[in-house]
Amino acid sequence: MKQLAKSLLVAVLIAPAVGNAQSLLTFDGQPTQQQAPSLDYTFIPNGHGGLIWNNFGVLNGAIRPAGEGYHAGVVSPNNVAFNFNGDPASIAVASGVFDLNSAYMVLALNLDTPLTIRVQGLVASTVLYDNSYTVFRTAPTLINFNYVGVDRVTFVSSPNQQFAMDNLVVTVPEPSTIGLLTASVAC
Numbered sequence: 001m002k003q004l005a006k007s008l009l010v011a012v013l014i015a016p017a018v019g020n021a022q023s024l025l026t027f028d029g030q031p032t033q034q035q036a037p038s039l040d041y042t043f044i045p046n047g048h049g050g051l052i053w054n055n056f057g058v059l060n061g062a063i064r065p066a067g068e069g070y071h072a073g074v075v076s077p078n079n080v081a082f083n084f085n086g087d088p089a090s091i092a093v094a095s096g097v098f099d100l101n102s103a104y105m106v107l108a109l110n111l112d113t114p115l116t117i118r119v120q121g122l123v124a125s126t127v128l129y130d131n132s133y134t135v136f137r138t139a140p141t142l143i144n145f146n147y148v149g150v151d152r153v154t155f156v157s158s159p160n161q162q163f164a165m166d167n168l169v170v171t172v173p174e175p176s177t178i179g180l181l182t183a184s185v186a187c
Helices: 002-014 175-186
Strands: 022-025 033-036 039-043 052-054 056-060 079-083 089-092 098-107 115-123 126-135 141-150 152-158 163-171
Touching: 098 115, 098 126, 115 141, 126 141, 141 152
Parallel strands: none
Antiparallel strands: 022 163, 033 039, 039 056, 052 089, 056 079, 079 163, 089 152, 098 141, 098 163, 115 126, 115 152
């Protein structure tokens, strides 16, 4: 019986986040701090959208120069997320899995060459999804990831440049759902 309970618990934790709330993260409710004239940014706090954020910031793209991708990448006014210093960034959940559905992405800076963003979806250390997407500075690209049942997603840009992201859609299990499923399996 204990082996069956363990097997069911593992199945629950790696199953897609079916029936949970799909969230549209616009980053517009995130406060930013004035760092310098027309540079208004801060780190995205853990817990935003039920996720753990690593190396992601948020800034007001609407106040950036019109030629920048930060400005062009604003889908819902005014904020966009971005990867600090062009370094790899990731999102994850504390327990269970989530679905990475879609996002609008754009090359953030004034470069005329396209940017490739490698996006990997993982469970523990196993790579389930590994795709590269090309984005440009002049307009955001809607990327339909459809990464189902992952616990971490990494974003790596090539060349090492900043990208901006808006209207991220994820399906994250509600904490009460994970607790109920775990409790029912343990019985």
